[in-house]
Amino acid sequence: MIISRQHKPPVVLDVDGVLLNFEQAWKQCAEETLQHAVIRKKNTWDLATRFGLSPENVRQVWDAFHADGWFGRVDPYPNAWELVGTLKAMGCEVFAITNVDPAFFRERALTLGDLIPEKNLRLLGAKASPEQRLSVLRALGARAFLDDRVGNVNLAAFHVPVSAWLCQGYQDADAPADGVTVLDAALDFPLLLESMLP
Ligand SMILES: [Mg+2]
Known part of the structure; x- marks a missing residue:
C-alpha cells in the first residue's frame, strides 16, 4: 500500500x-580496552549488569569508545536496509534520532551510510531525556516512531499515532504503556504502519 x-x-x-x-x-571496544573477553551475563539495558563489569570498567570503556572513534564503527543490523527501504517504498520520509553528542555527527552519519540522509539525522546528546526526544518527534510531525527504549516510547505514545517498542527482552525495562505496540522484530514495523496509518 x-x-x-x-x-x-x-x-x-x-x-x-x-x-x-x-x-x-x-x-568489542570493551574487550580491546579491558584486554579480556567480555560476555553477556544478563539481558539488561544497564551495561554494567549486562556484561558483569564494574562501574569503573564501564567508564573506561566509554572513554575509549568516545576517544577512539567507535561511533564510526557501529555496523547496521543486516535487516536495516530492508526496514528503511520498505518504509521509503511506502512513501514515508525516514528520520533517525539518537542520544549521542552532536560532536559525533560525522561518525553517526558515516555508520548510517546510505540508510538515512544527513539532513534526516538528529543527535540529542548523551543525557537527553524522553521529553527532549518527544519534542523533536513533535517538531518533525512524526506519524510513527520505533525505539528499543520503552521509556521513550511510553511518552511518545500520547502524541505520535503509531508508537512501537522494539522489545529486546531487557529484564530491567519498564512495562509498555497503553497505546504502545510491542514488536519483537524491526521488520514488523512497516507492517504495523500499513495497518494503522490511513
Ligand atoms: Mg536504542
Missing part, C-alpha cells in the same frame, strides 16, 4: 538497537 506520495508521512527510527548494532561494537 502506498500511504502518500504528496506529503510524505515522517517516520522516526531510533538508531542504536534499531538500525545499528551498538551492543556488538561496545562489546
Whole structure:
C-alpha cells in the first residue's frame, strides 16, 4: 500500500538497537580496552549488569569508545536496509534520532551510510531525556516512531499515532504503556504502519 506520495508521512527510527548494532561494537571496544573477553551475563539495558563489569570498567570503556572513534564503527543490523527501504517504498520520509553528542555527527552519519540522509539525522546528546526526544518527534510531525527504549516510547505514545517498542527482552525495562505496540522484530514495523496509518 502506498500511504502518500504528496506529503510524505515522517517516520522516526531510533538508531542504536534499531538500525545499528551498538551492543556488538561496545562489546568489542570493551574487550580491546579491558584486554579480556567480555560476555553477556544478563539481558539488561544497564551495561554494567549486562556484561558483569564494574562501574569503573564501564567508564573506561566509554572513554575509549568516545576517544577512539567507535561511533564510526557501529555496523547496521543486516535487516536495516530492508526496514528503511520498505518504509521509503511506502512513501514515508525516514528520520533517525539518537542520544549521542552532536560532536559525533560525522561518525553517526558515516555508520548510517546510505540508510538515512544527513539532513534526516538528529543527535540529542548523551543525557537527553524522553521529553527532549518527544519534542523533536513533535517538531518533525512524526506519524510513527520505533525505539528499543520503552521509556521513550511510553511518552511518545500520547502524541505520535503509531508508537512501537522494539522489545529486546531487557529484564530491567519498564512495562509498555497503553497505546504502545510491542514488536519483537524491526521488520514488523512497516507492517504495523500499513495497518494503522490511513
Ligand atoms: Mg536504542
